[in-house]
Every structure is written in structure tokens, then in C-alpha cells.
Amino acid sequence: MSPIPSTTLFVTGAAAGIGRAVAERFLAAGWFVGLYDVDEAGLQALQQRWGPERCVSARLDVSAADDWRAALSGFAAATGGRLDVLFNNAGIAVTQPFEEADLARHHRLIDINLKGLVNGCHLAFPLLQRTPGSRVINMCSASALYGQPELGTYSASKAAVRSLTEALDIEWRRHGIRVVDVLPLFVNTAMVTDEVSRMKTVATLGVRLGPDDVAATVWRLATAPAASLPVHSCVGWQTKLFALLSKLSPGFMNRLVTARMAGY
Incomplete structure (x- = not known):
């Protein structure tokens, strides 16, 4: 029988990009990692690299509650019911003028980026509650600071993630669970390319930014003392600058800058 892991991570969207970079950062540090994605070939390659004693993997469509339950x-069977960090990373983008994109694409984005995260937080709660010092790290975005033209539904989903993170961090502190998020600008992943x-x-x-930049921030949020964690962590100097300006600048200025950058 394999020993029960002492530190555990559950990652959605783990097959590539930010999810894979985060998974490998934690695997290299000796954590036991659950790898989940709809890309089963990508998961298999990652698990073969690290070995079944270091990680477990399964197909997961985050929009499907039954997939989450399975x-x-x-994961609980492999970890003795322990879940130290849930990293809600899975997400997609729709980059078109709002009315030109098929309505089904908008709906699918909301299902994955928001409904998928709600599913994960709700269904993982019992494991998180039973694990002392557990944390939820949600993948947010700089687009949550101000709605981005041609990225409207994505921006809306990430603004919702930001608000949900704030609410749950307040609610769940009584259970000993911290809930935080990371906000990068554009990251060199397939979704951006x-x-x-x-x-x-x-x-x-x-x-x-590259996936490793985000992984470094996720690592800090997973390992630093819980009391010291900010609710929102901006990744990269550009995001930090835009976050500061969004607080200090009047609304019309934020709108003007956003519009000019997007060519409107």
C-alpha cells in the first residue's frame, strides 16, 4: 500500500499551459498532484513522466458535476481524503466582437470558466474542510479589472471569479480555508496564441508572461503562511500597474485607456 501523501494538489486544465506548469512545479517539489483535463493524451504523457506514485489523472469536463464527483x-482514494490546494485553472476564451460569436460559444465559455469553478469549489468543499490549512487558488485574469472589447464574455466570467473568490474567502475562513486568485495579463499559452x-x-x-511566471505565484500562494496571503495576486508588472491605475483613475479614464488599447 502506498503511503498517504503529506501535501496534495488538485489541478484542472492540467494537460498544457499554466495548468501543466503549476503541476510540474509542485511535482518537482514532492507534492502529490491530481491531474485533470479533457485532453486525456496530454494527461497520460504527464503521468508517464512523473509516475503513478507521484500523481493521479482522469478526464474532467469541469462543467459536468458528475465528472467532478468522480x-x-x-483523488480522495489516492490521498486518504486529503486536499491541501485546489487550483481551479481550466478555462477558454472567445475573442470576437460580441454579436459575431455564436451564442453557443458564449454559453460554453460561461459553463467552463464560471460554472466549472463553482462546481469545483462546491464539490471539493468536504475534502478541503477536512484538510487543515487548505486553500483554493482560482485562475482569474487582468481582464477582470475592466471589461475588454472583443473579450467581453471572458472578462465577465473572470470578474465573476474575482467576486466569488472574495465572497468565499470571507465565508470559508471559519472553516480554516483560504480562497485566493491570480490575475495575469497575457500569458504565452496556446489559448493566447x-x-x-x-x-x-x-x-x-x-x-x-510565461506559464512558469504564473506557476511561481501559485506556488507562493500555496506555501506562504495563510494569514499573509492577499486575496488577489497580480502577476507581472503590467498587471500590477493596471490594477493600481484602475483604483486611482476615474472611470472615464479607465474606459478611454481600455478602448484605445483595443483600437476602439
């Missing part, structure tokens, strides 16, 4: 059940890169804002600001 994934969490398998294949979808988001068509935006003029990307050409204006560039892509200055």
Missing part, C-alpha cells in the same frame, strides 16, 4: 472520489492574439491589445502590450 474525479474527487478518485490561437485565440487571444488576434486582439489589438495583444499587439499593443505584448505577451510578457
Whole structure:
């Protein structure tokens, strides 16, 4: 029988990009990691690299509650019911003028980016509650600071993630659970390359972050003393600057800057 892991991480969207970088950062540090994605081939390659004694993997469509139940059940069986950190990372983007994108794409984005995160937090709660010092780290975005043209539904989903993070961090402290999020700007992942890169804002600001930059922030949020954690962590100097300006600048100025960067 394998020993019960002492530190555990559950990652959605783990097959590539930010999810994979985070998973490998924690695996390299000796954590036991649950790898979950709809990309089963990507998961298999990652598990073969690290070995079944270091990680467990399964297909997970985060929008499906039954998928969550099955994934969490398998994870709990492998960890003795321990869940130290839930990293809600899975997400997609729609980058088009709002009315030009199919309504089904908008709905699917909300199902994954928001409903999927709600599913995860709700269904993982019993494991989190039983694990002393547990944490939830939600993947947010700089687009939550001000709605982005041609990225409207994505921005809305991330603004909702930001609000849910704030609410749950207040609610769940009585259970000993911290809930925080990370807000990067554009990250060099397939989602940005294949979808988001068509935006003029990307050409204006560039892509200055890689998955490892986000993984470093997630690692800090997972390992620093719980009392010291900020609810929101901006990744990269650009995001930190925009977050500061959004607080200090009047609303019309934030709107003007956002519009100009996007070419409107």
C-alpha cells in the first residue's frame, strides 16, 4: 500500500499551459498532484513522466458535476481524503466582437470558466474542510479589472471569479480555508496564441508572461503562511500597474485607456 501523501494538489486544465506548469512545479517539489483535463493524451504523457506514485489523472469536463464527483472520489482514494490546494485553472476564451460569436460559444465559455469553478469549489468543499490549512487558488485574469472589447464574455466570467473568490474567502475562513486568485495579463499559452492574439491589445502590450511566471505565484500562494496571503495576486508588472491605475483613475479614464488599447 502506498503511503498517504503529506501535501496534495488538485489541478484542472492540467494537460498544457499554466495548468501543466503549476503541476510540474509542485511535482518537482514532492507534492502529490491530481491531474485533470479533457485532453486525456496530454494527461497520460504527464503521468508517464512523473509516475503513478507521484500523481493521479482522469478526464474532467469541469462543467459536468458528475465528472467532478468522480474525479474527487478518485483523488480522495489516492490521498486518504486529503486536499491541501485546489487550483481551479481550466478555462477558454472567445475573442470576437460580441454579436459575431455564436451564442453557443458564449454559453460554453460561461459553463467552463464560471460554472466549472463553482462546481469545483462546491464539490471539493468536504475534502478541503477536512484538510487543515487548505486553500483554493482560482485562475482569474487582468481582464477582470475592466471589461475588454472583443473579450467581453471572458472578462465577465473572470470578474465573476474575482467576486466569488472574495465572497468565499470571507465565508470559508471559519472553516480554516483560504480562497485566493491570480490575475495575469497575457500569458504565452496556446489559448493566447490561437485565440487571444488576434486582439489589438495583444499587439499593443505584448505577451510578457510565461506559464512558469504564473506557476511561481501559485506556488507562493500555496506555501506562504495563510494569514499573509492577499486575496488577489497580480502577476507581472503590467498587471500590477493596471490594477493600481484602475483604483486611482476615474472611470472615464479607465474606459478611454481600455478602448484605445483595443483600437476602439
